[in-house]
Amino acid sequence: MGTLWFCLVAFMITMYVLLDGFDLGAGAIHLLVAKTDEERRQVLASVGPVWDGNEVWLIAAGGTLFFGFPALYASSFSGFYLPLMIVLWLLILRGISIEFRNHITSKVWDPFWDFLFSAASLLLAVVFGAALANVVRGVPLDAGGYFFEPLWTDFRLGEQTGILDWYTILVGVMSLLVLTMHGALWVQVRTTGAVNERSAKIASNVWWGVLILTAVITTITFKVQPQVKENFVTWPWGLVFPFLAIAGIAGVRFELVKGDERKAFFASCAYLIGMLASVVFGLYPMVLPARNPIYSLTVSSAKAGDYGLKVGIVWWTFGILLVAGYFIYIYRSLAGKVVVAKDQPHP
Amino acid sequence: MEQALGVHRLHFAFTISFHYIFPQLTMGLALLLVYLKTQALRTNDEHYNRATRFWARIFGINFAVGVVTGIPMEFQFGTNWAAFSRAAGGVIGQTLAMEGVFAFFLESAFLGLLLFGEKKLGRIGHWWAAFLVFLGSWLSGYFIVATNAWMQYPTGHRVDSHGQLELANFWQLILNKWVFWEYAHTMLGAVQTASFVMAAVGAFYLLTERHTSYGRTFVKSGVSVGVVAAILQLFPTGDAHGKLVADHQPVTLAAMEGLFESQRGAPLVIIGQPDVQKRRLDNPIQIPSMLSFLTYRRWNAHVRGLDAFPQDQWPDMVPLLYYSYHVMVGLGTIFIAVMALSAFHLWRGKLYESRGMLWTLMLCVPLPYIANTAGWMTAELGRQPWLIYGLMRTAHGVSPQVGAGNAWFTLIGFMGLYTVLGILWLFLVYREIEDGPEPDTLNGEPAVATAAD
Numbered sequence: 001m002g003t004l005w006f007c008l009v010a011f012m013i014t015m016y017v018l019l020d021g022f023d024l025g026a027g028a029i030h031l032l033v034a035k036t037d038e039e040r041r042q043v044l045a046s047v048g049p050v051w052d053g054n055e056v057w058l059i060a061a062g063g064t065l066f067f068g069f070p071a072l073y074a075s076s077f078s079g080f081y082l083p084l085m086i087v088l089w090l091l092i093l094r095g096i097s098i099e100f101r102n103h104i105t106s107k108v109w110d111p112f113w114d115f116l117f118s119a120a121s122l123l124l125a126v127v128f129g130a131a132l133a134n135v136v137r138g139v140p141l142d143a144g145g146y147f148f149e150p151l152w153t154d155f156r157l158g159e160q161t162g163i164l165d166w167y168t169i170l171v172g173v174m175s176l177l178v179l180t181m182h183g184a185l186w187v188q189v190r191t192t193g194a195v196n197e198r199s200a201k202i203a204s205n206v207w208w209g210v211l212i213l214t215a216v217i218t219t220i221t222f223k224v225q226p227q228v229k230e231n232f233v234t235w236p237w238g239l240v241f242p243f244l245a246i247a248g249i250a251g252v253r254f255e256l257v258k259g260d261e262r263k264a265f266f267a268s269c270a271y272l273i274g275m276l277a278s279v280v281f282g283l284y285p286m287v288l289p290a291r292n293p294i295y296s297l298t299v300s301s302a303k304a305g306d307y308g309l310k311v312g313i314v315w316w317t318f319g320i321l322l323v324a325g326y327f328i329y330i331y332r333s334l335a336g337k338v339v340v341a342k343d344q345p346h347p
Numbered sequence: 348m349e350q351a352l353g354v355h356r357l358h359f360a361f362t363i364s365f366h367y368i369f370p371q372l373t374m375g376l377a378l379l380l381v382y383l384k385t386q387a388l389r390t391n392d393e394h395y396n397r398a399t400r401f402w403a404r405i406f407g408i409n410f411a412v413g414v415v416t417g418i419p420m421e422f423q424f425g426t427n428w429a430a431f432s433r434a435a436g437g438v439i440g441q442t443l444a445m446e447g448v449f450a451f452f453l454e455s456a457f458l459g460l461l462l463f464g465e466k467k468l469g470r471i472g473h474w475w476a477a478f479l480v481f482l483g484s485w486l487s488g489y490f491i492v493a494t495n496a497w498m499q500y501p502t503g504h505r506v507d508s509h510g511q512l513e514l515a516n517f518w519q520l521i522l523n524k525w526v527f528w529e530y531a532h533t534m535l536g537a538v539q540t541a542s543f544v545m546a547a548v549g550a551f552y553l554l555t556e557r558h559t560s561y562g563r564t565f566v567k568s569g570v571s572v573g574v575v576a577a578i579l580q581l582f583p584t585g586d587a588h589g590k591l592v593a594d595h596q597p598v599t600l601a602a603m604e605g606l607f608e609s610q611r612g613a614p615l616v617i618i619g620q621p622d623v624q625k626r627r628l629d630n631p632i633q634i635p636s637m638l639s640f641l642t643y644r645r646w647n648a649h650v651r652g653l654d655a656f657p658q659d660q661w662p663d664m665v666p667l668l669y670y671s672y673h674v675m676v677g678l679g680t681i682f683i684a685v686m687a688l689s690a691f692h693l694w695r696g697k698l699y700e701s702r703g704m705l706w707t708l709m710l711c712v713p714l715p716y717i718a719n720t721a722g723w724m725t726a727e728l729g730r731q732p733w734l735i736y737g738l739m740r741t742a743h744g745v746s747p748q749v750g751a752g753n754a755w756f757t758l759i760g761f762m763g764l765y766t767v768l769g770i771l772w773l774f775l776v777y778r779e780i781e782d783g784p785e786p787d788t789l790n791g792e793p794a795v796a797t798a799a800d
Contacts, residue, residue: 049463053455060447062421067444070436070511077425078746085757092415096768099411103775144750146429148748239513304437305513310778312441319448326456332483333467 002303004024004095005068006287008316009278012064017128017276018269023047023054025127025183027094028122030114033198037105038340040114044098045338046190051098054329055091067312071145072287072302079139079147080131083163087127089205122176129175133168136225136279137161141290145297147315157224167224174213181206181252182272184263192337193289203264204256211249214275218242221282226288229284238281245274278320353747354754359561360421360727361758365765369413371719371771374534375541376406377481379568380461384477388470395397398564399477400465401784402545407462409776412768414455419761421447427754431734433746437513438504439494448513454483470742485534492530494520498735499726500525500595512738525591529726534583536578536722539682539736540715542573546689548707548780558783563699566708570693574686578678586641593599594731595644596736599729602665603672605640613650621669626654644743657715662731671724678718685711744776 026047054074066073077084095119101110140147140160152162155169163171184203185345188196222229232238241293255264283289288297380402385396421443424432457479467475497503504512505521514520546569552562572698593600601607605616607626615637639648653661662668683706692698698705730736734744 037447049459052411052458053419053452055414056447056451058443059418059421059451063440063444063447066421066424066432067438067440071433073425073436073440074429074433074746077428078427079421081426081753081757083748085421085760088419088422089760090417092764092768095415096632097410099408100771100775103408103778143634145433146746146748148753150409220505288382304440305507306519307435308441311434311514315445316448317450318620321446323448323452325689326452330456333464346427 001306002068002203003285005064005301005303005309005312006280006284008066009061009065010276013059014273014276016054016061018264018272019054019057019310020051021179021272022183022186022265024121024125025179025181026187027117029127029184029187029199029202030118030121030182033202034185035194037110039193040110041060042191042195042338043100043187044101044117046187046341048098049334050097050330053327056094057187059341060078060274068309069287069299070301072170075141075146075169075297076139076288077133077284079141079149080134080163080299081128081148083131083152084153087131090120090124090127094124099256125176126172128174129178132175132279133171134163135288136171136221136228136283137165137167138225138289138291138293140293140297141288141292141297143295145295146279147290148236149254159259161291165292167220170213171295174210174217177206177209177213178272178275181210182268183254185261185268189261189265190338200256204250207253207256209250214245214249217298220250225282227286228279231282232332237282238278241274241281243274245271245278248272248274349583351749351751351754352742354630354751355749357743358427358754358758358761362416362423362761362765365761365769366416367719368412368716369409370484371414371537371716372409372544373406374484374537375539376402376409376544377484378538379475379541379545380477381481381574382568382572383774388474394560394564397784398561399568401561401779403462403477405779407458408668408779410454410458410771412772416768427749428734428744429745429746429749431739434511434739434744434752435735437507438501438520439497441514441517442490442494442497447486450487450490451481452484454480454487464771470562476650488534488537489530490527491531493526495726496523496526496529497531499730500591501735501738511712512735514577516565518614520633523594528588528591530583532580532722535580535584536719537716538576539573539580539786540719542569542576542686543682543708543711543715545569546573546708547710550579550709551780553699554702554705554709558785561784566689566698566705567693569708570686570689570698574680574690577679577682577686581683585676585679591642597651598653598660599662600642600670601651601656602662602668603651603725603729605665605669606638606650607654607712609650609652611639611649612637613642613652616675616742617640617785619665623665640678647664657667659732662728664728664731667726668728668731671721671728675718675725678714678721682711682715682718689771724737748796 030040030043032214038342048216067339093116097120101113101117104110125316134149135155138147150162152164153160153161155165157165157167165310180293181203184199187199189201191199248267248269251267251270252264255261255267286296287302290296380399383395383399386392387399391663396494424443443486457476459541460476461473461480464476468476475792476577497520503514504518507513520574540709543566549562549565549567549569552558553566591601592603594761604613605621606613606627607621607628612633612635613635614631616631616633617630619633639650640646642650653665672777689698689704689708692701692704732740732742733739
């Protein structure tokens with residue numbers, strides 16, 4: 001029961017990364033791909049109607065984590081206190097930037113929100129990457145099951161490490177590049193003209209960075225978190241996940257050259273799924289590794305009572321089917337390129 | 348530890364109080380939007396569609412601020428109240444996760460269609476979009492109130508082998524007897540906020556002689572819905588909720604009422620200042636025996652005062668609890684008077700010309716916000732010193748490793764950020780009210796909502 005919920009929570013987090021990932025990425029490249037007001041409204045229109053629903057995956061995943069693994073929720077959220085609060089502030093600034101920008105047309109109002117939207121998206125991509133790296137690297141959990149990490153200490157991978165060390169910063173940069181590529185591919189699908197061309201170019205350039213960092217960080221990760229290698233040796237079938245990631249990243253290049261915008265985006269999705277699944281697979285059965293391995297939180301030590309988890313399966317399955325229905329409907333109704341009329345406010 | 352506890356409490360109190368400014372309007376307005384859409388369907392009059400579009404724009408702004416200030420609430424259980432989350436997550440994680448899966452997705456999916464999809468969906472489809480947004484926001488309210496109800500009156504759980512709480516009966520959690528009245532009372536509060544806001548905007552238009560046909564619609568809709576909500580707020584919901592408190596949290600009732608001594612024929616205090624040191628009420632104005640009657644339906648019933656309980660069981664902020672409760676009840680009474688009087692004028696066909704009544708409706712607009720906040724303060728301060736009533740004290744629920752310094756840092760951050768958010772929200776909502784519901788009024792630009800898709 002615990003393992004099932006472990007997979008379901010991982011599924012919800014993956015959905016969050018796939019969906020909010022592209023609107024974060026779109027934000028990160030907002031100022032680069034769109035120069036005029038009309039172009040910027042194109043980028044905003046490509047994410048405007050969906051960012052809120054995408055972000056609900058984060059809240060729903062958080063809620064499901066709370067429900068399925070209360071001990072993990074408690075120790076990780078309190079231990080990552082400062083970065084999470086910074087994430088919250090960035091999410092707030094980003095949300096209002098998207099929602100408030102188009103209420104007024106002005107030469108000071110619009111650029112202000114454009115900048116804020118882009119800066120907040122960019123920082124969020126880095127912080128999310130660093131947070132994931134913290135989980136992989138392990139945190140200084142104590143015997144009581146709690147820890148607290150300052151933002152940084154000496155930037156080394158010691159016992160009393162901070163949120164930011166050289167490894168987590170490197171993963172943060174990789175996360176920014178990956179989401180930039182993902183977002184650029186999305187913007188490419190949804191736009192026309194100069195914005196479309198610029199995002200294709202960015203995706204194509206960033207792809208090299210993603211490729212190199214994927215190789216480098218994967219190698220380092222085997223050293224930083226020995227469990228990963230052990231798991232792949234114990235259960236070799238898990239290699240399908242890294243292979244999916246490789247196929248995905250190759251697919252992005254292939255489709256970009258071929259010029260199939262939609263397939264390039266889906267290839268990027270496959271890459272993200274492959275990477276995240278590899279991480280999750282590599283950590284199992286740990287849900288939060290400790291720097292001192294005896295204190296690591298595992299699926300069985302962090303999960304809620306079985307009765308509650310069984311009840312949850314019933315409503316969760318029903319609920320997620322409804323959600324799938326909404327998302328298919330919404331994304332279908334949005335299929336195609338966004339059209340932004342000139343000189344017209346878009347609420 | 349002592350010090351950090353206080354900061355964590357203030358942190359939650361500040362962020363939740365600010366957050367709740369927005370959902371109370373969202374939930375109430377969602378109902379009124381369905382009402383306006385229904386009128387549009389029934390009368391086939393474009394007037395009501397324009398009225399809906401106008402309120403949907405305000406709804407959109409309000410919803411956005413509600414969403415971004417709501418995300419921190421779910422995070423804070425873990426960040427600031429980790430010990431509580433670990434102990435109780437197996438139970439309240441259910442309701443919170445269900446809120447995400449059932450309510451938030453529904454709301455966010457159909458809000459986009461409500462705001463931008465009118466042309467595409469057609470008349471009936473657009474009514475459904477409004478209805479599903481209403482359903483989503485009211486479901487969300489239900490799951491949150493169910494979570495709170497469990498903290499007030501824990502049921503359906505058991506203690507597992509590690510001393511933590513786990514769910515034992517799903518239906519007892521979801522259909523907790525506390526949840527019905529608390530939910531009804533909370534939602535009526537939200538409906539009153541929206542009714543007063545709608546009536547106030549209508550009154551503003553009538554008094555300034557702009558958009559007067561919409562002004563009349565808004566005043567009429569606000570008052571018609573508001574008068575019903577105001578009365579139901581007191582009876583039966585407020586009354587029944589009070590009885591639950593009397594039965595299950597008697598010490599809370601004593602503190603709310605400022606009753607220091609147990610007595611027969613206990614009076615109902617209207618005004619007075621509690622002095623906790625001297626255990627008495629200064630300058631009291633009270634109605635003799637009324638509290639006994641309201642609580643037990645007998646004039647000479649015995650009501651337990653604070654002296655019947657050891658002091659470590661008392662809510663730890665008796666004066667603030669007492670004032671919150673009295674502000675809530677006092678304002679609720681004023682709302683009944685204002686709404687009933689307005690409804691009477693409306694029925695006589697004189698409301699739109701009655702400047703005094705319109706001024707009153709316009710100026711009342713901050714009051715339901717204050718009453719809703721005071722109501723939640725009564726519930727939350729009244730539960731103290733417990734975090735989960737009778738099971739876990741608030742002092743034992745905080746995150747053991749997050750110190751006062753870090754909590755102050757983020758509290759100050761939220762205060763700054765929320766000040767900016769509040770100003771922006773007022774500015775943007777005021778702009779919408781200035782622009783008004785008529786299309787083609789914004790410097791000759793086309794109507795925003797219809798041009799959207």
